[in-house]
Amino acid sequence: MEAIHQAKNLLRQELKKRLKALSEPEKVRQSLYITQKLMSHPAYQKSQRISVYLAMKKEEVDTTGILQNMFTQNKSCYIPQYIGPKMNMLRMTSMEDYEALPETKWKIKQPADDDEREDALKTGGLDLIIVPGLGFSKEGHRLGRGKGYYDIYQKRCLEESGIKPVTIALAFKEQICESIPVTDNDVTIDYVLYGDMDD
Template sequence: MEAGDAPLTPSPENMAALRSAKKALRLEMKRRVAALSDAEKRRQTEVVSRRLIAHPKYQNCQRIAVFLSMADEIQTEYIIKDVFQRGKECFIPRYKSRSNHMDMVKLCSAEAIQQLPLTSWNIRQPAADGSQEEALTTGGLDLILMPGLGFDKHGNRLGRGKGYYDTYLERCLQHSKGKPYTIALAFKEQICDEVPVTETDEKINEVLYEAP
């Protein structure tokens, strides 16, 4: 393809094959993580958290978005506490379940998480009352910590299929600060040889996990 040409649109057959491959890989990733003991997940969480906190991108950022973790993800409670201890500004996701729209809204303290309402996914998120600062309406973001089900070493990410983060990263491009640096947090069991992707899937800059 010549420089400047538009990317080719995948055929319906290719799109169906991609969707099928993603579905199979999601099931495999969920199976791998489900096989981990709670103690092993805590151990890997500690390793990954330490690596992140020592990372120059983390140390030098001021405005950071952090996901509130589910049971099958690297746990982020310690990271959020560290964000506040360092005087950084912390933003967390607020999802609209009937669309792929997500905002990153400001969290006032680590303790405030326990007062947030639970969603149908059994994770906490800010109420949609418009009272919290949204990152892209003010100073943008320096760093986004990315969840996911699977990752490869080329920066490809397998999400849960809703497209929340891909769409949000596209919106970040419209902000004067531009696209934030993105770091995924993963169990080593979530690292794949190759994640199937489409042209709407956003690459991530880096994946942190316990290397073998």
């Protein structure tokens, strides 16, 4: 277990270096490409209740275009709210709502702790979760930031709503790894959509 933990930390350092080396125009280009890939994906098209992360600008595929598309398509949009060790998915209703959200110290927008919003798990669960991460294998293994938020949340979906949502991860091509060290607690992602490969 300790060996896997160390391997994960080494890989996190390597992936952070790769992301730091990515230029802003390249991040924008790949984000647009991946957004188009997602919008044409059958799982996205047929899903009505979707949770989507709000991107850390320096390290994650931008999801702003996805939010705009969801509101245009009248899909129900849920975004993460982190309070201590727990993550909830709360309803967001418009781009104006998004713009008005406060920012955390990590420069990520999220609903305030006392914000009274519809909770996805209390109102019917989710069809699809769009998942962030630091690294992914093409087989769906994921390396997160070490807190286990998304792994725990997927288990809660089954326990609290009886529904296992489809999961789609979004990644720059630089985040794709040959393999990812995993433990029994790591949940495999259904689909990994990544930026276009050079070859």
